[in-house]
Amino acid sequence: MKNTFLFISFFLLAGIVITGIWWTPIYWSFIIVIPLFFLGLFDVYQSKRAIRRNFPVFGRLRYVMEGLRPKVQQYFIESDTDGRPFSRIHRSVIYQRAKKEMDTTPFGTQLNVYENNYEWLNHSINALHMDASCEDPRVIIGGPSCSQPYSASILNISAMSYGALSKNAIMALNKGAKIGNFAHNTGEGGISDYHLEGGGDLIWQIGTGYFGCRYPDGNFNPEAFEQKVNLPQVKMVEIKLSQGAKPGHGGILPAAKLTEEIARIRLVEMGKDVDSPPYHRAFKTPIELLNFIQQLRELSNGKPIGFKLCIGHRSEFVAICKAMTETKICPDFITVDGGEGGTGAAPLEFSNNVGMPLRDALAFVYDTLTGFDLKQHIKIIASGKIATGFDLVKNFALGADICNSARGMMMALGCIQALECNSNKCPTGVATQNAHLVRGLVVEDKKTRVANFHQQTIKSAIELMAAAGIRHPDDIHRAYIHRRISPDKILTYLDSYPYIPKGSLLKKPYAKQFELLMTISDPHSFTPNFSNLNWDELEWARKPMTN
Numbered sequence: 001m002k003n004t005f006l007f008i009s010f011f012l013l014a015g016i017v018i019t020g021i022w023w024t025p026i027y028w029s030f031i032i033v034i035p036l037f038f039l040g041l042f043d044v045y046q047s048k049r050a051i052r053r054n055f056p057v058f059g060r061l062r063y064v065m066e067g068l069r070p071k072v073q074q075y076f077i078e079s080d081t082d083g084r085p086f087s088r089i090h091r092s093v094i095y096q097r098a099k100k101e102m103d104t105t106p107f108g109t110q111l112n113v114y115e116n117n118y119e120w121l122n123h124s125i126n127a128l129h130m131d132a133s134c135e136d137p138r139v140i141i142g143g144p145s146c147s148q149p150y151s152a153s154i155l156n157i158s159a160m161s162y163g164a165l166s167k168n169a170i171m172a173l174n175k176g177a178k179i180g181n182f183a184h185n186t187g188e189g190g191i192s193d194y195h196l197e198g199g200g201d202l203i204w205q206i207g208t209g210y211f212g213c214r215y216p217d218g219n220f221n222p223e224a225f226e227q228k229v230n231l232p233q234v235k236m237v238e239i240k241l242s243q244g245a246k247p248g249h250g251g252i253l254p255a256a257k258l259t260e261e262i263a264r265i266r267l268v269e270m271g272k273d274v275d276s277p278p279y280h281r282a283f284k285t286p287i288e289l290l291n292f293i294q295q296l297r298e299l300s301n302g303k304p305i306g307f308k309l310c311i312g313h314r315s316e317f318v319a320i321c322k323a324m325t326e327t328k329i330c331p332d333f334i335t336v337d338g339g340e341g342g343t344g345a346a347p348l349e350f351s352n353n354v355g356m357p358l359r360d361a362l363a364f365v366y367d368t369l370t371g372f373d374l375k376q377h378i379k380i381i382a383s384g385k386i387a388t389g390f391d392l393v394k395n396f397a398l399g400a401d402i403c404n405s406a407r408g409m410m411m412a413l414g415c416i417q418a419l420e421c422n423s424n425k426c427p428t429g430v431a432t433q434n435a436h437l438v439r440g441l442v443v444e445d446k447k448t449r450v451a452n453f454h455q456q457t458i459k460s461a462i463e464l465m466a467a468a469g470i471r472h473p474d475d476i477h478r479a480y481i482h483r484r485i486s487p488d489k490i491l492t493y494l495d496s497y498p499y500i501p502k503g504s505l506l507k508k509p510y511a512k513q514f515e516l517l518m519t520i521s522d523p524h525s526f527t528p529n530f531s532n533l534n535w536d537e538l539e540w541a542r543k544p545m546t547n
Contacts, residue, residue: 147302161189176450366399389460
């Protein structure tokens with residue numbers, strides 16, 4: 001192909017010169033031909049791209065096709081039910097509700113109701129009228145040690161930092177939260193001016209980098225924390241232990257990407273890489289974590305303090321619950337993030353293969369808190385793939401009190417699932433810092449869409465609950481949600497995730513599924529301790545089991 005390219009180039013250039021003797025306007029073609037010739041020469045002699053080296057100029061079409069493939073796939077090939085991570089059906093209903101357009105569907109469901117993992121809610125003959133249900137259910141977050149409890153909506157904006165999202169996206173989300181009276185999680189990037197401009201309620205997330213409340217060496221700075229946490233917009237504080245997109249993985253913001261504005265918000269130095277380690281420096285054990293929670297509660301004058309995690313080693317969460325029982329210090333809420341990932345850019349293996357999926361994690365956290373008789377003091381927030389009223393209902397059935405949505409809120413802003421979040425090329429101006437692209441996101445329009453999506457999604461959840469004869473999310477039971485696991489077998493969530501008795505983990509005998517976890521967990525260490533385990537006493541434990 002290299003020789004063919006050189007032959008064609010020589011023949012074409014010679015042909016133009018000769019033809020020009022009789023017809024001089026053909027010389028204008030040099031404007032196209034000569035740049036292509038030198039482009040081909042560059043391809044021939046470069047050494048990094050084999051396709052371009054072997055197929056000069058033409059090999060570049062491969063990269064054009066690769067760029068077009070996701071768009072062609074989404075708009076011309078995939079069906080309404082096949083798209084990932086959100087299908088066209090779910091994307092459409094978000095857009096329709098955000099715009100307050102018709103969101104009903106004609107001619108029946110497009111889903112295969114006999115396919116594995118199809119889920120549904122059982123309705124009741126004694127269904128309730130919508131007027132009998134609470135139109136805006138609220139959940140009070142704040143345990144016995146909290147002096148400033150927060151009345152939260154059942155649907156809020158999940159953690160997304162300024163920097164990951166554009167300033168216009170942050171302002172639209174926060175102003176939408178103000179209109180709809182729900183909360184906006186800042187993400188670990190800290191509280192920016194754009195979070196404060198809209199006047200909406202904030203959940204300040206504190207990650208391993210302690211951005212906005214750190215010393216120059218990266219350690220937690222209580223004075224800086226106290227100054228910001230007592231802003232009236234900050235309603236709650238969330239300590240991020242891990243996230244579903246990349247649990248157990250830290251990150252670095254390169255110095256080249258660090259602007260003076262981001263440095264001011266995060267309290268970091270210009271000219272240096274900004275490290276977010278995979279672990280917290282403020283604590284090393286479950287008991288130290290709870291002492292840190294107590295410190296933040298005192299510095300915030302009694303605002304709700306909680307933590308967010310993607311469940312990994314289950315023994316670590318059991319150890320935290322043991323530490324709560326020992327210290328009598330409890331968080332006011334726990335946010336459970338699903339291992340299926342979210343808005344955060346992450347290595348493929350972490351998104352695909354690390355962390356417990358939300359459904360399993362949510363049931364485990366609820367059951368563990370119930371077993372330690374701690375659930376009455378702690379609210380559970382489900383953070384995951386929330387797009388519809390049914391998503392809310394099924395998470396409530398598994399034990400959530402509240403749900404947070406990130407990608408659903410992004411789509412309400414106009415996100416088209418272009419999958420360009422990590423490239424700074426988001427075409428809708430949501431997940432980019434490119435000023436020309438950010439300009440396309442009009443805050444005054446999108447804030448209303450965010451509020452509409454929130455309102456209409458909650459309305460949908462209430463309608464579902466009313467159809468099932470349920471007045472409030474607290475009344476939803478696992479037995480109400482059914483899931484097909486084979487063509488001829490159906491299980492309820494109760495079958496898959498049976499409840500354990502209240503207080504059953506405070507004394508032996510423990511529930512079978514918790515016996516190993518109770519033996520190896522230690523409130524003074526996150527590391528499981530197998531030394532005290534007598535395998536002969538656990539016949540069932542001879543089979544391999546993860547901790």
